[in-house]
Amino acid sequence: MNVSEDESQLSTIARQGSGSACRSLFGGFVKWIMGKEDDGSDSLAVQLVDEKHWEDLFIIIVVSKECLEKVKQYIFLLNHENLTCFCLRERCRGIELQSFWVCVHVIFGHDTQANLEMSFGCSQTMTLGRD
Structure with missing residues (x-):
């Protein structure tokens, strides 16, 4: 890119466009750090491993309509400003963080036999994931 800023600083600028940007x-596996500032100035991406770390890995993502609805419900739970149960909101965030670390373990271990099932069970009355 021929610029003096490091790539994490550049990712902060790119984030003004989108998370994907x-x-x-x-290349490789990247973690987006959401940050806390309203202006997005502390939102950036950090490379976990480069594209050469696991060259024979190909990822295909298929999202079914049913899965998409559950993800939308989960995102609503995390972002709903009127969510009265602080414990529920924090539990959902904890599940999200735990799932991230499972993925990191699989990436660094080249675990080709991994069977990752992301299940978001946020409460007994509303289970997001497999029944």
Whole structure:
């Protein structure tokens, strides 16, 4: 890119466009750090491993209509400003963080036999994921 800023700083600028833009500056596996500032100044991407780390890995993502609805419900739960149960909101965020670390373990371990099932069970009355 022939610029003096490091790529994480550039990802902060790219994030003003979109989350995908900030992750696209890197190859390989990248984590987007959402940040807390309203202006997005602390939102950036960090490369976990480069594209040569696992050259024979190909990822195909298929999203079914049923899965998409559950993801939308989950995102609504995390973002709903009127969510009265602080514990529920934090539990959902904890599940999200735990799932991330499972994925990191699989990436660094080249675990080709991994069977990752993302299930978001946020409460007994509303289970997001497999029944």
